[in-house]
Each structure stands twice: as C-alpha cells, then as structure tokens.
Amino acid sequence: MLSVTDLTMRFGGLKAVDSLSFEARAGDITAVIGPNGAGKTTVFNCITGFYRPTSGTIVLTHPAGGGTFALERMPGHRIAAAAKVARTFQNIRLFAGMTVLENLLVAQHNTLMAATGFGVLAVLGLGRYRAAEAAGIEKARFWLDAIGLTARADDPAGALPYGAQRRLEIARAMCIDPVLLCLDEPAAGLNPRESEELNQLLLRIRSLGCSLLLIEHDMGVVMRISDHIVVLDHGQKISDGSPAEVRADPAVIAAYLGEGDEDEEPA
Amino acid sequence: MTALRDAFLSAIVAFGLFGPLVGLVTANGEHGLALTARPIATAVIVGLVFFGRLAMLSWRGRTPRATNRALAERITRSGKYLTPVLLIAAFALPFTGSRYYIDLGTLVLTYIMLGWGLNIVVGLAGLLDLGYVAFYAVGAYSYAILATTFGLGFWTCLPLAGILAALWGVLLGFPVLRLRGDYLAIVTLAFGEIIRIVLINWVSLTNGPNGITGIPRPTLFGLAFSMDGGPGTFAGFFNIEPEVIQRIIFLYYVIFGLALLTNWVSLRLRRLPLGRAWEALREDEVACRSLGINVRNTKLTAFGIGALFGGFAGAFFATRQAFVSPESFTFIESATVLAIVVLGGLGSQLGVALAAIVMIGGLEVLRDLLSTLGDQLHSPFFGDIANELPLYRMLIFGLALVVMMVLRPRGLVSGRTPGVALTKVKEIAPELVAQGRG
Numbered sequence: 001m002l003s004v005t006d007l008t009m010r011f012g013g014l015k016a017v018d019s020l021s022f023e024a025r026a027g028d029i030t031a032v033i034g035p036n037g038a039g040k041t042t043v044f045n046c047i048t049g050f051y052r053p054t055s056g057t058i059v060l061t062h063p064a065g066g067g068t069f070a071l072e073r074m075p076g077h078r079i080a081a082a083a084k085v086a087r088t089f090q091n092i093r094l095f096a097g098m099t100v101l102e103n104l105l106v107a108q109h110n111t112l113m114a115a116t117g118f119g120v121l122a123v124l125g126l127g128r129y130r131a132a133e134a135a136g137i138e139k140a141r142f143w144l145d146a147i148g149l150t151a152r153a154d155d156p157a158g159a160l161p162y163g164a165q166r167r168l169e170i171a172r173a174m175c176i177d178p179v180l181l182c183l184d185e186p187a188a189g190l191n192p193r194e195s196e197e198l199n200q201l202l203l204r205i206r207s208l209g210c211s212l213l214l215i216e217h218d219m220g221v222v223m224r225i226s227d228h229i230v231v232l233d234h235g236q237k238i239s240d241g242s243p244a245e246v247r248a249d250p251a252v253i254a255a256y257l258g259e260g261d262e263d264e265e266p267a
Numbered sequence: 268m269t270a271l272r273d274a275f276l277s278a279i280v281a282f283g284l285f286g287p288l289v290g291l292v293t294a295n296g297e298h299g300l301a302l303t304a305r306p307i308a309t310a311v312i313v314g315l316v317f318f319g320r321l322a323m324l325s326w327r328g329r330t331p332r333a334t335n336r337a338l339a340e341r342i343t344r345s346g347k348y349l350t351p352v353l354l355i356a357a358f359a360l361p362f363t364g365s366r367y368y369i370d371l372g373t374l375v376l377t378y379i380m381l382g383w384g385l386n387i388v389v390g391l392a393g394l395l396d397l398g399y400v401a402f403y404a405v406g407a408y409s410y411a412i413l414a415t416t417f418g419l420g421f422w423t424c425l426p427l428a429g430i431l432a433a434l435w436g437v438l439l440g441f442p443v444l445r446l447r448g449d450y451l452a453i454v455t456l457a458f459g460e461i462i463r464i465v466l467i468n469w470v471s472l473t474n475g476p477n478g479i480t481g482i483p484r485p486t487l488f489g490l491a492f493s494m495d496g497g498p499g500t501f502a503g504f505f506n507i508e509p510e511v512i513q514r515i516i517f518l519y520y521v522i523f524g525l526a527l528l529t530n531w532v533s534l535r536l537r538r539l540p541l542g543r544a545w546e547a548l549r550e551d552e553v554a555c556r557s558l559g560i561n562v563r564n565t566k567l568t569a570f571g572i573g574a575l576f577g578g579f580a581g582a583f584f585a586t587r588q589a590f591v592s593p594e595s596f597t598f599i600e601s602a603t604v605l606a607i608v609v610l611g612g613l614g615s616q617l618g619v620a621l622a623a624i625v626m627i628g629g630l631e632v633l634r635d636l637l638s639t640l641g642d643q644l645h646s647p648f649f650g651d652i653a654n655e656l657p658l659y660r661m662l663i664f665g666l667a668l669v670v671m672m673v674l675r676p677r678g679l680v681s682g683r684t685p686g687v688a689l690t691k692v693k694e695i696a697p698e699l700v701a702q703g704r705g
Contacts (some may be wrong), residue, residue: 048557080559087557095550097700098414099693105540106547107558112540123535124411133687141689153689158699176559 001026001063001211002047002180007056007072009042009235016042018235019056023230024180025062029202031210031222031242034232035256040215041090043232044182044253045214046089047258049076060085062179063209081110088169090215096158100149103157104140105132105133107175112136143171149203160229163194167201180211199225223247230258270651281316281356282689283311319327350617357523361516361691369512373519375627377580380526382607383620384576387533389605390614391542393703394444395452398459399604402574404466405598406581410481413593421485425582425667432578433571435462439492439575440570444563451513459601478592480643482585484514486523492517516585525571527577530616538686545569547685587672603627610671612678613702621679626664633660 002024009017017039024030032040045051048057048072060083066121069083079085095103105112112172115132116122122129128257144150147167152160157168166186173181186202187195202225216222222229222243229246231239233256239249246252290309293300308667319538352538360372370374381403413419419427419513442455466473490501501517502509536542544565547555556562585591607626611618632656641656677683681697 026566048698050553050556062437076556077559077561080557081561082559089554089557093557095547095552095553095554097550097683097695098546099695101689102543102546102685106543106555106560109540109544109547109558109560113544116539116541122539123532129539136687137687144689152690153684154691154693156695156699159696164321256292 001061002030002213004043004047005059007043007046007058007059008054009039009046009051010054010142016235017046017053017137020232020235020237022237022240024197024211024213026211027206028129028227029206029214029225030228030230030252031214031216031226032230032232033216033219034238035257037247038232039235040232041184044087044184044213046165047071047079048078048085048182049074049164060180065209066179071203079176082257084177084179085182086173086176086180087182088166088173088184088186092165092169093161094157094165094169094172098158100144100157101137103168103172104143106212107138108136108139108170110176139175141248143174146204147171147223162196165195166190166198170201170205171234174205174210178210180213182206182213183216183219186214187216187221190218192220197223202216269322270324273324274317275689277311278317282309282313285312305527309466312596327460328379349621353617361399361519362514366495366512366515367465369519370627371631372389372523375623376519376522376526377584377587378604378607378627379623380522380529380583380621381577381604382611382623383526383529383533383606383616384573384580385608386611386614386616386619387536387545387576388569388573389512389703390468390612390619391533391537391549391607392545393637393701394454394566394569395448395703396570397452397598397601397605398439398455398574398599399455399458399573399577400596400598401455402436402577403576403584404462404593405432405435405601406578407585407591407595408466408473408479408581408584409540409578411482414483414585415479416566421582421586425579428582429490429575429578432581436570436574436577437567440567444570452515456598456601459596459598463593463596466596473593478590479589482589484589485518485586487517494694518583522580522583522587525579532576535646536630540598541565542686550701560617573624606668610668612680612682612697614683614700615678615680618678630660630664633663637663670694 004023005021007017007020008015014079020039020043032043035038037259042051046053053072056072060069060071062068062084069079070077071083071085076084078151080087098106103131105160112132112207115127115129117127117129121127140153140155141150147164147170149160149164149171152164157165166189169185170181170186183202187198190198199221202212202214214222214226226243229239230237230242231246231249231252238255239246239252241249247257286309288307289312292303294303295301305625322705357372357376361369363369381399384402385399388394388399406428409431410421410424413424413427415419439455439458443451443458446454449679469474471476486492487501489499490504491499492501492509494509494511497503500509503511533542537546544560545556547560548562548569552562554567584595588595603626607622608619610619611622618653637657637660641654643654671679677697683691683695683697683700685695
C-alpha cells in the first residue's frame with residue numbers, strides 16, 4: 001500500500017537518505033531498522049510530510065480502493081487529514097497541559113470541526129455538534145479502554161507515567177482513523193512488561209485493519225511482531241525481507257545486529 | 268546576619284538609584300536651573316527598601332512553596348463565588364449614580380473586553396501579539412469614518428467595524444504566522460505602529476493627527492440621547508428630563524453587554540474543536556500538524572476572532588469619546604492590554620477581569636488615595652508632598668507588578684480548566700500548561 005521509490009533526502013552536503021526504495025504491504029507490520037544515523041527518522045519525516053524529499057516518490061494506495069496519494073507533494077497536515085497517515089514521535093509530543101481525553105479529541109479535530117457549521121452554529125448551541133462530540137468521546141473511550149487509561153481520562157497528559165504517555169500517543173494517532181500508522185521508536189524507554197503490552201497493542205491495531213510502519217531498536221519487539229523488515233545503513237537499504245531472512249543476512253549482521261552480541265538477539 | 272547584610276546592600280543599591288532620582292530636584296534658581304536636595308524623601312525610600320528587604324527575607328525563610336500552592340487553589344475555588352459577585356457588582360454600578368464611578372467602570376470594562384479579546388490570541392493560541400492596539404484602532408476608525416462619511420448608525424457599524432478589524436487581523440496573519448515567538452512579537456509590534464503611522468499620514472481619509480470629531484453617539488432602538496428632549500429622543504419618549512448621566516449609563520451598559528458577549532463567545536469556543544485546537548497549538552504545534560490540523564488556518568482564526576473583539580471595543584471607544592485621533596492608539600495601549608492578560612493569567616477569563624480592575628481601576632484609586640494622603644501629610648517638613656505624592660503611583664504600581672510576578676509568575680488565576688471530561692472536570696496545574704512560543 002505504501003511504495004517508496006528512489007527516495008533521496010539531502011541536507012546540504014549530507015545525503016541522509018540515498019535512493020531508497022521499499023514497499024509496505026497492507027495489513028502488515030513493516031519495521032525499519034538500522035544503526036543510529038542510518039536515516040530512519042528522515043524517511044519517516046518524508047513520509048509524514050515534515051520534510052520534502054529532494055527527489056523520489058512516496059505513493060500511498062488506500063486498501064479497498066480508497067484512492068492514491070502522492071505523499072511527497074502533499075502539505076503536512078493533509079497527509080494526516082486526507083491520506084490518513086498518522087505518526088508518533090521519538091520524543092513524545094503530547095499536549096501536556098490538556099487532559100488525556102482532550103488529547104484524543106484534538107486528534108478528531110477535522111471530523112468534529114466539520115460538525116460545527118463553521119463554528120457559528122455550534123457557538124450558538126445549534127446543529128449537530130452535540131451528537132458529533134458524543135461520538136468523538138465514544139471513540140476516545142474505545143481507545144482509552146484499549147490502552148488501559150480510562151481511569152485517568154481527566155488527568156493532564158503531562159502527569160502520566162512515561163509508558164502511559166507512549167501508549168496515549170499511539171491512541172491519539174489512532175483517533176484520526178489512519179490506514180497507516182508510523183511509529184518512531186515506540187518501545188524506547190519501556191520496561192520488558194510495558195514493551196510486551198506494546199506488542200499486544202500493535203498487534204491489536206493491525207487486527208483492526210490498520211497497517212503499521214515502525215522504527216525500532218528493540219529487537220525483541222521488531223522480531224516478534226513485524227511481518228516485514230527493511231534494514232537501512234548510511235541512508236541506503238542493505239536488506240529487506242521477513243524477520244528470519246533479515247536475521248540471517250550477513251550484511252545486516254555486519255552492519256547492525258553484530259556477531260554473537262547476545263543482548264541484541266531476540267530471546 | 269546574612270539577612271541584615273543583604274538588606275544593607277539593597278539599601279545601598281536603592282540609595283544609588285534613588286539618590287539622584289528622588290533626592291535631587293531641579294528648580295528655577297536665581298541663575299537659571301539649580302539643584303535642591305531632598306534628604307528626607309531619599310531617607311524614607313532607602314529605609315523602606317532596607318526594612319522591606321529584611322521583611323521579605325524573613326518571610327521567605329518561613330513560607331514553604333506549599334502555601335503558595337494552597338493559596339492558588341483557594342483563589343481558583345473562590346473564583347466560583349467571585350464571578351457572580353463581580354457580575355452583580357458590575358450590573359449594579361450605575362445605580363450608584365456617580366458619574367465618576369460609571370466612567371471609571373466603562374473604562375475598566377473596555378479594558379476587560381480588550382483583555383478577553385487578546386486572551387484568545389495570547390492565552391489560548393499562545394501567539395504573542397504586541398500590536399493588538401492596531402485592531403482597536405481599525406475598529407475605532409472604521410466606525411468614525413463610516414459614521415461621519417455615510418451617516419451610518421452605531422449598531423450598523425459595530426459589526427462592520429468588527430469585521431474590518433478581523434479582516435486586518437487575517438491580512439496581518441497571513442504573512443507573519445509562519446514566524447514564531449520573539450519574531451512574531453516584533454512583527455505584530457511593527458504592525459501596530461504601521462497602523463498608527465498610516466492613520467497620522469493618510470490625512471485625506473483620517474484627517475491626520477487632528478483626528479475625527481463629531482462621531483455620532485449610539486441610540487437605544489433609534490432613541491437618541493440628546494439634550495433637547497424632543498420626540499424621538501430617549502428623554503422625550505419616556506417623558507423624563509434629559510440628563511447627561513442617562514447617556515453615560517447607557518454607554519456603560521453597552522460596553523457591559525459587549526464584554527459579556529466576548530466572554531460568552533470565548534467560553535463557548537473553548538469547548539468546541541476550534542478552541543481545543545488553539546490550546547493544542549499552544550501546547551505543541553508539530554503534534555497538531557501530525558494530527559491533520561491546518562496550523563495556519565487555525566492560527567488565522569485565533570488572530571481574526573481576537574481582532575474582531577478588538578474592533579468592537581474600538582468602535583465603542585470611538586462612539587464614547589465622539590472623537591478619535593492616532594494618539595489614542597500608541598504602543599502603551601497594547602502593552603497595557605498584554606500586561607492585563609499576563610497578570611491575570613494566560614487563558615483565564617476571571618483572571619483577566621480581575622487584572623483589568625486592578626490595573627485600570629486600581630491605578631485611579633491609588634491616585635486618589637495618594638493625593639488624600641499627601642493632603643494629610645502637608646507640612647513644611649515634607650515640602651510639596653501634596654502635589655508630588657500622586658506622581659509616585661506608577662512607581663508603586665510597578666513595584667506591585669514585580670512583587671506579583673515573583674509570587675505568582677503564572678498570573679492571578681493560573682491553571683487551566685478543561686472544557687470536557689469523561690467523569691469529572693479536574694483543574695490542571697499551571698506547571699503543566701505550556702505558555703506558547705508563537
């Protein structure tokens with residue numbers, strides 16, 4: 001569903017991504033791995049419209065005939081609003097001073113805004129906004145249950161523990177009803193139990209029909225849940241395939257996994 | 268002992284500052300200007316600083332930060348009762364019949380309205396706007412020009428003035444909203460000055476520095492408040508003696524209504540997706556973009572709606588004064604309104620109202636108080652204190668602001684009340700709420 005072709009991103013003299021091509025299939029969890037500075041986050045920023053690539057194309061095809069989108073040419077907010085690509089950030093970016101519930105409602109901004117009749121009707125208390133908001137809160141409640149934060153819905157997001165903030169950021173991204181969810185190191189800083197919960201959450205999201213693209217360093221997460229792995233090094237793809245194939249690829253072992261490095265290997 | 272030494276050092280600094288500022292006065296002597304010394308006034312001020320510093324140090328030693336938090340909570344909780352009290356007091360003010368108080372109330376309400384308008388831009392959307400007076404000016408001149416050129420009435424022009432101001436808000440917003448923080452502040456500051464300079468120099472339209480006179484007063488459903496008392500006037504219709512105070516009271520209720528409208532709209536908007544998006548922008552613009560929010564348009568609506576209320580207030584200002592000139596729209600107005608918003612607490616409606624009452628009303632009251640005190644102290648020992656003491660009001664006021672900002676850096680009413688809750692609305696501590704970087 002997502003096909004990246006000859007993607008190149010230059011920052012001055014630095015080629016952060018060098019003619020990268022890969023595919024992410026619908027219904028898959030695709031992981032992008034690689035050593036630090038390999039260009040993973042740059043690829044993400046190109047896909048989600050935060051960077052405009054120097055050259056190359058990124059085409060998203062909605063499954064079930066929802067249309068195709070040339071992501072490299074769309075303004076950032078349209079990628080989320082129209083192409084339905086959601087993302088999270090390596091360093092969590094929640095609305096810390098707003099409640100957990102409000103965070104999930106802000107994510108539904110475009111749907112809710114459409115129900116306010118250009119704001120005027122809703123200010124006067126007319127129109128169908130009330131129903132739309134109730135539906136929005138229902139959706140928020142669904143995701144709160146999914147991440148186990150229902151009891152803390154009215155607490156400020158900034159007051160949540162780190163692991164909960166990670167889960168909330170994923171739930172918030174899911175509230176835009178994405179077809180593709182891009183996660184930038186979702187397991188960073190999580191303890192083993194939290195990272196297991198994260199695996200379950202990601203598998204559940206996949207079962208709901210959303211494809212995932214994931215940058216991750218935690219091989220436990222990557223090897224266990226991904227269907228497909230793309231390995232980057234110095235902005236170039238060095239391997240591409242199923243977890244078993246990638247793990248056996250000598251190029252990957254040399255560049256990233258390392259030989260006999262037990263704590264990087266999956267259990 | 269350290270406290271004593273610290274207080275002594277503060278006194279020396281105060282002496283260095285106030286020695287020349289307060290201690291020496293230029294007076295017309297026999298051979299031109301001569302310097303007169305005022306040792307007593309200087310001694311009083313230096314003494315005040317010494318003991319003030321001593322008191323502050325000992326007080327700080329005793330009070331833990333928890334008291335501050337408890338105080339904040341008490342203020343927030345008492346807000347629930349304070350709002351209706353303030354509303355009733357504001358409604359009842361004209362019944363005192365005192366022209367002085369009604370005029371002062373009108374002035375305070377104008378600033379409350381401006382504060383609430385700017386609160387949308389600065390408090391909710393987190394965009395630092397140093398040129399808010401521009402929209403106030405656009406509103407005032409829109410009404411002045413429309414009324415004097417086309418003979419339109421106040422109630423027709425009020426929405427037009429608001430819309431024109433909002434239009435300028437959006438026009439300004441388009442190019443500058445990609446700027447952030449300090450840069451945005453500088454550009455809005457410049458915009459405020461540009462509007463004022465255009466008003467001064469576009470003589471054919473605005474009559475330049477002389478301003479526009481003879482701006483018509485508002486009517487009550489077509490009933491004018493004129494002094495002839497004939498048919499078709501307020502006094503003639505109700506068969507009462509025409510008096511100036513009737514118009515003053517009417518104007519007071521007009522601005523009261525406009526201010527309440529501003530408050531109502533911003534409170535409503537905060538519960539709607541638009542208001543939430545503003546607050547989300549203040550919290551994290553990048554995250555907003557990743558969620559499909561059109562950052563530019565959302566900022567523009569904040570600018571536009573803030574400017575709309577600035578324009579309303581401007582139209583009211585023009586009709587109240589019956590005269591506008593560029594002098595009324597200097598940077599100090601923007602600064603005052605911004606100070607009201609910051610002092611009140613970014614995003615807090617009640618805080619802004621309280622801050623406007625303190626800053627505009629309090630300053631007037633302080634002036635009265637000081638001149639009374641000066642009269643009391645009148646003696647050869649203190650010299651010309653009756654005339655001089657009121658001049659110190661800005662100094663005292665500035666000091667109060669500094670103290671206030673040290674004690675409550677996030678404003679009178681800090682913290683944030685969410686507009687929506689799953690089970691129970693809980694106050695959010697101010698430390699978590701972002702202040703916006705444009």
